[in-house]
Amino acid sequence: KPKPKPKPKPRPKPKLPLWLGFNQRNTAMEVASRCLQALLLLGLAAFAPGLKLPGGTRVLVVGGSGRVGGSTARAILRAAGAGVKVTVAGRSEVSYANARARWAADGLGVAADDERVSFTACDLNDASSMAAALRSHDVVVHTAGPFQGLSDAKVLKVLLSDLISDEERPSAYVDVCDDAELAGKVLETYGAEAEAKGVTAVLSTGTWPGASSLMAMELQRRLREEHAASTDALDFNFFTSGSGGAGATVLAATFLILGEDALTFKGGKPNRKPTCTDTRKIEFPGIGARDVQRLNLLEAWSSNRVLGVPNTQTFFGTAPFFWNALLAAMARFVPKDLLRDRGFGKALAAVSVAPVYAVDTIFGTANGIRVDASGTTADGDAVSLSAALCHDDLEACVGEAVHAFASAAATSAV
Template sequence: MAAMVRACMPLRTPPAAASSTATAPAAPSKPRSSARVLVLGGTGRVGGSTATALSKLRPDLNILIGGRNREKGESLASELGEQSEFVKIDTGNAAMLEKALEDVDLVVHTAGPFQREAECTVLRAAISTKTAYIDVCDDMDYSWRAKAFHEEAKAQGVPAITTAGIYPGVSNVMAAELVSAARSEDGEPERLRFFYYTAGSGGAGPTILATSFLLLGEDVIAYNKGEEIKLKPYSGVLNIDFGKGVRKRDVYLLNLPEVKSAHKFLGVPTVSARFGTAPFFWNWGMEAFAKFLPVELLRDKDKVGKLVKEIDPLVRAIDGIVGERVSMRVSISFISISELYSSHFYSKSILLVLKLYLQ
């Protein structure tokens, strides 16, 4: 669902450094690993957590922290050790990106929000420099623009994956597992529903706030019996049981990319996605924003960014009270082919609750 290029290849091993002919002794070079990974948005909470996790998983990697905040980037690089360094990068500058990717084996794009981004600048640069690419995009329009590069990436031999975060990403895998299980039991999926719950910012910091506000300015794309329909954002509330520790929570319709992917690639005729947060009054605020704020404001990234700066300190304070937690529930309804004429429907769900410990 998320993959644009299914083929994989090992990370390249950098060539040995050329011997120096200078008479003066050269400064000791920084230790190099077998591969270099650039994390864009590395000074943010999602990117920083990604870099930290990669460092722990593969201590041999040379991790580049890409971002605009030198102080934060160098601080994180120092924490990760000698294998890491900060690289100042503007993701909107194609020339700067291509130069940065010349000696990189993999670029991880976490510099959201992806909403209202007109160009896939990082993906273009990755294909141009033949650098493996992965992003955590959570925007429907951006993800489908990215998928349009499938043939170009394939022709260049560039592995490229979009929408590979928690949701979409892990939730897509959950959905694919449910569809596969239904069909293995002689069933045909009729309806697939994604439900997400986030306590406070869910550990993602201001990025999730900006994403949520920008999504309030988009019509919700859903599918009903194979027909694409448009619904109002943050409407259609349902009370969903997320299991022990989270219990029942209200969730609301949002325009998320996994809906279209599940319909197009998994062949499920009815698909929707809903999201809710805590404390409960945040949901009331989101409803009010969707109903009363001008759509033009909610579609303006600069204005939304300013709004987030005002609200973020309050959200962080409340996060300390309610905690930072993410829960996902993916539910499928399917009809048994062997019992088609008696119309017996079945339902299954996969539930995943994550308590986040982000750096």
């Protein structure tokens, strides 16, 4: 009888999922702590366990009366060392007073009479006004979005200008810019000048972008060091229940993004896809399976530019389901020029806040990030790794993450 042919050796199964242990009970600070060693070796922004601003640090939070800025200010104050002072910069002292009342009511440790925080009026369109607010602070946190449609970084431009002397110039700057075109332009325009003047400037911080980018870096490191594999593709998936409690600015940014095609990279080359298309279902730990669709988010650009990953794409979904349908309908039927108009976006967000917050009370404000990385070993075997960060409150999560980035910048941990 002929000898039976030997059976081919089976290919190892892709290791999907391999969660990094991030769940709704982990704060953004804890997530970043787990990534610290790898991220420091890569020389990019990182967090440290219990990282906080040094005692005596003077922090200016531009847009601190808003949801993102207010959450950041509270996170700084809760973790602050002795003598840390926070100044909220904005146009309206009435808005600041309303924000302080809300901070006191939420029971998160910032009382109505907390003297560590104060207000200063400034106008982002007035360089002199901006310079007066910036002077004599150590750290500047810029949260006054939306950033879509802007042609320059006004705060960083003034910070580096001759309107501020070297002695009064802040030494650290972070922002929450989520627009790839603006971030790329700012990096090219001000990167060398910031370095020459001794200013540590970190762009695009927060949860996403921010923590999502750190998660992608950690997955790339694991593929390289634990599996000797390249990183061939990164998929970013984001979910926010309702508005996530993040305010009118985030709503305005979402409306503005609907006017843009979703940037992806395929084989290292940029490729544009219609926004709010290619719906798929993604599992977010602690949240469940949720529908997500294409949206133009910064991570597709940054992971290609910084990490060199040739294939990248970004997806976003919300709840309840009809919000996804409404966003898709707007992207399809509202003229692109109108959607890209900042005035229209802000006005639409202003009238949408009340009904959106009403829905938030029913569906919650949870936030989920899932990053899927796939690679290939030298033997041609496929390897897949995933990381997820889920939190029950987007507003709180963003504040903790921005605070951690600001602390890293202020303590030269970047």
